[in-house]
Structures are given as structure tokens and as C-alpha cells.
Amino acid sequence: xxxxxxxxxxxxxxxxxxxxxxxxxxxxxxxxxxxxxxxxxxxxxxxxxxxxxxxxxxxxxxxxxxxxxxxxxxxxxxxxxxxxxxxxxxxxxxxxxxxxxxxxxxxxxxxxxxxxxxxxxxxxxxxxxxxxxxxxxxxxxxxxxxxxxxxxxxxxxxxxxxxxxxxxxxxxxxxxxxxxxxxxx
Amino acid sequence: xxxxxxxxxxxxxxxxxxxxxxxxxxxxxxxxxxxxxxxxxxxxxxxxxxxxxxxxxxxxxxxxxxxxxxxxxxxxxxxxxxxxxxxxxxxxxxxxxxxxxxxxxxxxxxxxxxxxxxxxxxxxxxxxxxxxxxxxxxxxxxxxxxxxxxxxxxxxxxxxxxxxxxxxxxxxxxxxxxxxxxxxxxxxxxxxxxxxxxxxxxxxxxxxxxxxxxxxxxxxxxxxxxxxxxxxxxxxxxxxxxxxxxxxxxxxxxxxxxxxxxxxxxxxxxxxxxxxxxxxxxxx
Ligand code: SF4
Numbered sequence: 001x002x003x004x005x006x007x008x009x010x011x012x013x014x015x016x017x018x019x020x021x022x023x024x025x026x027x028x029x030x031x032x033x034x035x036x037x038x039x040x041x042x043x044x045x046x047x048x049x050x051x052x053x054x055x056x057x058x059x060x061x062x063x064x065x066x067x068x069x070x071x072x073x074x075x076x077x078x079x080x081x082x083x084x085x086x087x088x089x090x091x092x093x094x095x096x097x098x099x100x101x102x103x104x105x106x107x108x109x110x111x112x113x114x115x116x117x118x119x120x121x122x123x124x125x126x127x128x129x130x131x132x133x134x135x136x137x138x139x140x141x142x143x144x145x146x147x148x149x150x151x152x153x154x155x156x157x158x159x160x161x162x163x164x165x166x167x168x169x170x171x172x173x174x175x176x177x178x179x180x181x182x183x184x185x
Numbered sequence: 186x187x188x189x190x191x192x193x194x195x196x197x198x199x200x201x202x203x204x205x206x207x208x209x210x211x212x213x214x215x216x217x218x219x220x221x222x223x224x225x226x227x228x229x230x231x232x233x234x235x236x237x238x239x240x241x242x243x244x245x246x247x248x249x250x251x252x253x254x255x256x257x258x259x260x261x262x263x264x265x266x267x268x269x270x271x272x273x274x275x276x277x278x279x280x281x282x283x284x285x286x287x288x289x290x291x292x293x294x295x296x297x298x299x300x301x302x303x304x305x306x307x308x309x310x311x312x313x314x315x316x317x318x319x320x321x322x323x324x325x326x327x328x329x330x331x332x333x334x335x336x337x338x339x340x341x342x343x344x345x346x347x348x349x350x351x352x353x354x355x356x357x358x359x360x361x362x363x364x365x366x367x368x369x370x371x372x373x374x375x376x377x378x379x380x381x382x383x384x385x386x387x388x389x390x391x392x393x394x395x396x397x398x399x400x401x402x403x404x405x406x407x408x409x410x411x412x413x414x415x416x417x418x419x420x421x422x423x424x425x426x427x428x429x430x431x432x433x434x435x436x437x438x439x440x441x442x443x444x445x446x447x448x449x450x451x452x453x454x455x456x457x458x459x460x461x462x463x464x465x466x467x468x469x
Contacts, residue, residue: 067255067295076293077252082337082370105370126235126428127372128461130255132242150295178431183424
């Protein structure tokens with residue numbers, strides 16, 4: 001197994017720049033959940049200069065629409081959803097100060113460019129490892145857009161949430177660099 | 186020939202039990218294949234790590250009775266109904282939907298179905314309607330196959346109408362390209378169902394059902410079995426790896442089903458399923 005480093009969120013530029021694609025991390029602290037519908041509303045709020053549901057500066061967004069919490073759990077199964085659907089909204093959020101994203105799957109060139117420009121990292125969590133990931137979520141707080149159901153914005157307090165730095169602020173992208181190493185012609 | 190009466194309440198209960206089971210405990214065939222990948226075949230350290238998390242996740246889900254993935258999918262139900270069965274007690278479709286709703290309530294599963302695909306997209310709050318495929322078969326029993334289908338992988342599925350000239354090579358290339366384009370999105374290692382022949386919708390239907398075949402099984406026709414092996418090998422040579430982060434194990438199994446077709450075409454459907462390839466069945 002690869003050594004994992006414990007990191008604390010929210011993040012500053014210093015931490016962002018220390019993270020390199022391929023690093024295994026355990027995330028500790030607060031992250032915010034948001035999927036397509038919530039992203040759309042955040043952008044609308046930003047455009048019409050209305051208050052945002054939370055201050056994005058230094059924060060990490062987890063792309064997840066969890067299952068309801070069974071008795072004894074603070075949240076139900078909570079694995080990452082496909083990040084690409086958030087790509088059209090992401091550069092604006094990065095501009096507003098977002099420092100990290102947790103999801104699964106590739107990101108667009110525009111997102112990667114914006115990540116370099118505004119200094120941010122993209123963490124991959126293992127898609128489908130939703131019960132395992134739910135165990136590292138210790139507290140859940142409703143933040144905004146409750147009418148969106150599983151797509152509402154929530155604050156998750158996570159303890160040793162396992163993730164991998166997939167795209168770093170230098171533009172390195174594991175989805176681009178790793179598969180060719182194992183490809184047979 | 187005597188007709189056997191089956192009350193739809195039995196189908197409702199069976200559907201409920203099957204979805205509760207399928208969403209929380211992965212089949213032993215898939216579990217064992219994942220173990221083998223981690224311990225024997227995967228070369229990438231990161232890939233091994235991903236497989237390890239997937240296996241741990243399956244253990245937690247099964248032991249705690251919690252959904253293995255938050256996307257508990259659309260509820261796909263195959264009903265093979267014996268022609269000597271008389272279903273009583275109401276509409277079978279309603280019974281299936283009641284069973285699905287009950288399972289998704291009781292299991293604390295996420296409800297992901299919207300009433301209208303394009304405009305309102307309002308959550309029905311019940312995970313219904315289920316997607317029901319019925320078939321009339323011999324006998325006096327009802328076989329129920331429940332398959333919760335997540336959309337990270339469903340969205341990566343594809344269908345193409347090939348010309349006869351495209352032939353075997355055309356099929357291979359299309360399947361491999363579909364999986365390559367999907368990359369990390371369908372949560373590899375995947376299970377791939379391929380349907381060849383018939384009409385457009387028939388190819389798609391047999392492809393879906395092919396994903397529920399036991400991992401390790403082969404098509405009965407040796408030519409198709411050979412094709413399964415060849416395409417699987419090509420996919421595992423792509424380097425996609427567990428989670429798409431590079432590696433030597435990208436696909437757990439590739440199952441091909443075929444039906445007779447038309448002179449002028451070869452429909453090929455590729456249904457992509459994630460490592461959380463959930464299905465459970467019962468015959469009543
Ligand atoms: S593709 Fe499968 S494992 Fe991945 S998030 Fe969707 S349902 Fe879960």
C-alpha cells in the first residue's frame with residue numbers, strides 16, 4: 001500500500017502547491033457537498049450578486065448525492081459522482097476561491113486551466129466505495145437548497161477521508177499519465 | 186395443463202427482498218474476481234489500493250446492510266412468466282412498483298427517478314416507476330431478476346448499427362472504443378454486456394441481461410466465447426485500471442449474447458456496468 005498523508009481542509013495555497021498528482025491523502029475537516037443543481041444555483045447567485053450559500057474561499061466541494069442515513073449513521077452511502085457534469089460551472093467557482101474538489105472521472109481542459117490559474121486540486125475518491133467513505137463522515141449539517149433533496153448543499157465533517165490527488169495545480173492529471181504506462185499496444 | 190395461480194403480492198414481496206439484497210451485498214462471483222485482481226493480476230500500486238477499497242466497501246455494505254453505492258440506480262426488473270401462470274390480486278406492474286418503493290424506503294436507498302426526463306425532472310420520491318421487461322416462457326413459475334442500475338456506468342453505454350461488412354472486427358472495435366471512451370467514468374473494473382443482432386431495442390435488451398450473467402461464465406457457442414475472451418483481453422490491455430487511474434485490470438468480465446438478425450445490419454449494444462454490478466434473482 002502507498003503511504004497516505006493527512007491533510008486539513010479548508011486549504012491555503014501553500015498546501016495546494018505541496019500536493020502532487022498521485023499522492024494518497026486522508027482528508028480531515030469540513031467539506032461542502034454540491035452536485036449539478038446546486039452548482040447551477042451558486043452560479044446564478046454569483047451572477048446576480050446575491051449572497052452565496054457559503055464562502056467558497058479555501059473550501060473543498062465534494063460531488064456527492066448521498067443516500068438517506070440509516071439508524072446509527074450520520075449519513076447513508078456517500079460515494080463520489082461523475083465530476084464532468086460540474087465542469088461548465090467549475091471555473092467560476094475556482095475564481096471565487098474554491099481550492100479543492102472531490103469526485104470521480106475526468107475534467108475538462110477549461111477546468112484544468114482554471115485550476116492552474118487559481119491554484120486548486122482535484123481529489124479522486126473511489127467511485128462505488130460509498131459505504132466505506134460514509135464511515136469517514138462524522139458530522140452532517142444542512143447548509144442550503146434543502147428543496148433539492150439529495151442534491152442539497154450540506155457540510156460534512158470528515159475524518160481520514162481517503163482520496164487520491166488526481167489533478168494537481170501544476171496541471172498533472174493521473175487520468176492522462178497513468179493508463180499509458182500500463183497500455184499494451 | 187393446470188393453470189397455477191400466483192398472487193401478485195408474492196411478486197411484490199420478492200421484488201422488495203431482491204432489491205434489498207442486491208443493493209447491499211455483491212455477488213460472490215464478483216467479489217472473488219475482485220480479490221483475484223487485487224492479489225494476482227493488478228500491477229499498479231494505486232490500482233491495488235483502489236481494489237482494496239472496493240473490497241472493504243463490499244464487506245462493510247454486506248455486514249452493516251447499507252447500500253454499497255449511493256447511486257442505488259433505476260430499478261430494472263426482468264420477469265420471465267410461465268405461460269401456465271395466472272397472476273391474480275391486481276396488476277403485476279403495480280406490485281413490482283410497490284416492492285421497489287418498499288425496498289428503497291426500508292433500505293435507506295437513494296431515490297433517483299425523475300418523473301419527466303426533460304422538463305420538470307421532479308423526483309418521484311419512490312424510485313419508481315421500475316423498468317420492467319416481461320417475457321412469456323414455458324412452465325408455471327415466475328423468475329424475477331432485479332438489477333439496480335447506476336447511471337455513472339449506464340451513461341457510458343452505447344449502441345451502433347453496424348453494416349454486415351463491418352463484421353467481427355467492427356464489433357470488436359466498437360466495443361473496445363466504447364470502453365476506452367468511458368475511461369474512469371463507469372467506476373472500473375467494469376462488467377460489460379454486449380448484445381449482437383436482432384433489432385435496435387432487442388440488442389440493447391440482451392446486452393442489459395448479459396451483465397447479470399455470472400462472472401466467469403462463457404457464451405455456449407465457442408465462437409462467441411472466443412470473441413468474449415479476445416475483447417476482454419483487448420480491454421484489459423488499454424491500461425484504464427481500477428478507478429481509471431491506470432493498471433492492468435479494467436474489466437471483470439465481458440459477456441456477449443446474440444440473436445438472429447437481418448440481412449442488412451448488425452446492431453451492437455454495449456451496456457456498461459460498474460464493479461457494483463448488482464443483481465439478484467429468485468424463481469417462485
Ligand atoms: S458507476 Fe456504479 S459504482 Fe460508480 S457511482 Fe455509479 S452506481 Fe456507483
